[in-house]
Amino acid sequence: MSVILMVVDDEPDVQLLMKQKFRKQIRNQEYQFLFAANGVEALEMLKENPDVDVILCDVNMPEMDGITLLTKTRQVNPTVQTIIVSAYGDMRNIRRAMNNGAFDFVTKPINFNDLGATITKTIKHVKRLKETINEKEELYKKLERYNKILEEKVEERTAEILKQKQIIEAKNQSITESINYAKRIQEATLPRLEEIKTAFPESFIFYKPRDIVSGDFYWFSQKEKEGKRQYILTAVDCTGHGVPGAFMSLIGNDLLHEIVNAREEIQPDRILEELHLGVRRALRQGENQSRDGMDLSLCLIEKDKSVLTFAGAKSPLIYFKNGEMHFVKGDKFPIGGVQLEAERKFTPHQIALEKGMTFYIFTDGYQDQFGGTDGMKFMSKRFRNLLSEIHTMDFEAQSRILEARFQEWKAERPQVDDILVIGLRF
Structure with a gap:
């Protein structure tokens, strides 16, 4: 299944560049791109396409800027992750983006090798996030069932303990990943x-x-x-x-x-x-x-x-x-x-x-x-x-x-x- 990426940028050359630089992934049906010229258009497109995984978003755009869009995307799609792509790569803009929920920040002019690696990392994060949400929903269902048949379902209880262990390990991994990202922020200062x-x-x-x-x-x-x-x-x-x-x-x-x-x-x-x-x-x-x-x-x-x-x-x-x-x-x-x-x-x-x-x-x-x-x-x-x-x-x-x-x-x-x-x- 293709990963759906939405590019939000008012520069007309960006759409052509994205299609050119990622033509192999598009041809192999790994990536599917949607394009919007501003935050208002992107928000409507996101409502119509709930399977969007990653947003690549500029900051300065007409009608609705990238930071404002960033504050609204999670209300429409709780798993979508945003990479800010902007020429304004100072710490103030990076902090604004991170404080408003951006997953990562790439500066213009775009280094497409760096952008490609960032997109890959973001897609992995989205997949883990979706898996975690699905596991959480399944966990709640199982817990209700286990409360009724706890004495008769010893093996199922053991399996649940193992699942809890996996969740803790996943959280530890998530914390480590967050600290690794904090390292990038500290190095940027x-x-x-x-x-x-x-x-x-x-x-x-x-x-x-x-x-x-x-x-x-x-x-x-x-x-x-x-x-x-x-x-x-x-x-x-x-x-x-x-x-x-x-x-x-x-x-x-x-x-x-x-x-x-x-x-x-x-x-x-x-x-x-x-x-x-x-x-x-x-x-x-x-x-x-x-x-x-x-x-x-x-x-x-x-x-x-x-x-x-x-x-x-x-x-x-x-x-x-x-x-x-x-x-x-x-x-x-x-x-x-x-x-x-x-x-x-x-x-x-x-x-x-x-x-x-x-x-x-x-x-x-x-x-x-x-x-x-x-x-x-x-x-x-x-x-x-x-x-x-x-x-x-x-x-x-x-x-x-x-x-x-x-x-x-x-x-x-x-x-x-x-x-x-x-x-x-x-």
């Missing part, structure tokens, strides 16, 4: 490595989450003032790891965008102070005893002035100048959490930049990893010695050595925390 590489050609980011999603994240912004560029780079370690840590990372990412890009604050100490207040407000820490927060190192780099300004919340900066290591401590308190002092202030540290200087900011995951012959932590001293050993190498080699040493140290033991190390040279 991270800065593009190309942007950082453009600003700092000699640099690397060694990023290794412990679980599918991470409580560590990095953040980057470049500002221009009077023709001069200013760069802000930070390495952040949120409370916890996995899903709780990932939620904290999204809060931190949004607050940094607001403070730096919206309010245009660039001084590291002021950014940390505003970030601390923002975390406490977001988690209502004035009303509870929540200790959640984050440790981080933040650098403002002004190449035109040859100055790097650093501020840290429980996290340091390490740099090498003429082969000598320098260790700059961050302040002793974190971002967020319990605040006993009247006002939390952070200390800025200015460093004059010279050609050949190498800088590192990092979270504590690498140092806290258990391993070696005695099962001990890697520790900060061994980590600093490793940086001293590799700091003159090119950064691809440094990243490879960090990975190799970590795996050698960890061996068969589990990774205990998220890991983030950022290095750059001037």
Whole structure:
């Protein structure tokens, strides 16, 4: 039986492109396409075609936009899944789509290999969803019957227990799939490595989450003032790891965008102070005893002035100048959490930049990893010695050595925390 896909887009070329790119599936009767030019037309078509499985929908369209259509499709067809296909692939549009029930998001211009894989994954999800609904309906029927003949139907009761086990396993699988999708969302919030590489050609980011999603994240912004560029780079370690840590990372990412890009604050100490207040407000820490927060190192780099300004919340900066290591401590308190002092202030540290200087900011995951012959932590001293050993190498080699040493140290033991190390040279 063909899978029915509805394409909702006001661009006339899209219909031709879809037919051309998926002509093999159409010829083999794997896919059947319906086309609508706007949300109003699509909604009527969906009512007339209840077997539609997947909707490919643009956002900006006349009469009814894609997000509005998204809110109405489940009322007509509870199993249909929507893939938003839009040129507006920023986090705001992605979040709007996901919050309103989109299954996935593909950006224009369309990469049809990516779109094909996304459609395949969505079809599998729809099939599982329909199977689950059918199983649920069957389950209710059986339960009514079993209540009447429970003592006489021991074998049927055992079969039902097995079915319950399968449902739990399916739910676990669904949860894992959701977390995997959350990973894609989290990765979409991270800065593009190309942007950082453009600003700092000699640099690397060694990023290794412990679980599918991470409580560590990095953040980057470049500002221009009077023709001069200013760069802000930070390495952040949120409370916890996995899903709780990932939620904290999204809060931190949004607050940094607001403070730096919206309010245009660039001084590291002021950014940390505003970030601390923002975390406490977001988690209502004035009303509870929540200790959640984050440790981080933040650098403002002004190449035109040859100055790097650093501020840290429980996290340091390490740099090498003429082969000598320098260790700059961050302040002793974190971002967020319990605040006993009247006002939390952070200390800025200015460093004059010279050609050949190498800088590192990092979270504590690498140092806290258990391993070696005695099962001990890697520790900060061994980590600093490793940086001293590799700091003159090119950064691809440094990243490879960090990975190799970590795996050698960890061996068969589990990774205990998220890991983030950022290095750059001037």
